[in-house]
Amino acid sequence: NAGVMQNPRHLVRRRGQEARLRCSPVKGHSHVYWYRQLPEEGLKFMVYLQKENIIDESGMPKERFSAEFPKEGPSILRIQQVVRGDSAAYFCASSPPTGGAGNEQFFGPGTRLTVL
């Protein structure tokens, strides 16, 4: 079974451009989470999605950031009008729909965004 796939692995954008980060969860997983990791810091929760629904976006900045997990296709984290402070590693994780809160999350390799 393939694990969580993220692409691109590295993304370079100039200030003001848009960044699109993609995440394909483990096959059969319907829960997707996005995290941001700044250099030398831990992971900060951003958003939790299930198919076609945003369940919890309490960690997402109110402006410029959006996320979706459509019925078909990968989950997308979109950052509009990027600024240098958006430079970070963005990790996606997935978990299965059953088993409750005891399920561990499976992480992708991350997308490293650099804003010039």
Next chain:
Amino acid sequence: AQSVAQPEDQVNVAEGNPLTVKCTYSVSGNPYLFWYVQYPNRGLQFLLKYITGDNLVKGSYGFEAEFNKSQTSFHLKKPSALVSDSALYFCAVRAYGDDKIIFGKGTRLHILP
């Protein structure tokens, strides 16, 4: 609100010695506790979890962790460290009924040859 504290930014241990990486948590109700490891330029890998039952949990690569409810701790341990254990370790907690996992800041473990 739930939170996780990893009081040590870095832990240095000589190869072959036992290691401990500390973690304390704060959560309402029963916690679900996790340890993850991150190698350079990689995603997080799951090591072990505590859900219920035996307070001593065994996980991958010879790691184990002990849940201590009275001290609200979940320290990660290994009897004999390997150089290859050098990595960044994250403790995480999830409250019963909550959706998201809250991560600590991480502890960098250096195993000295």
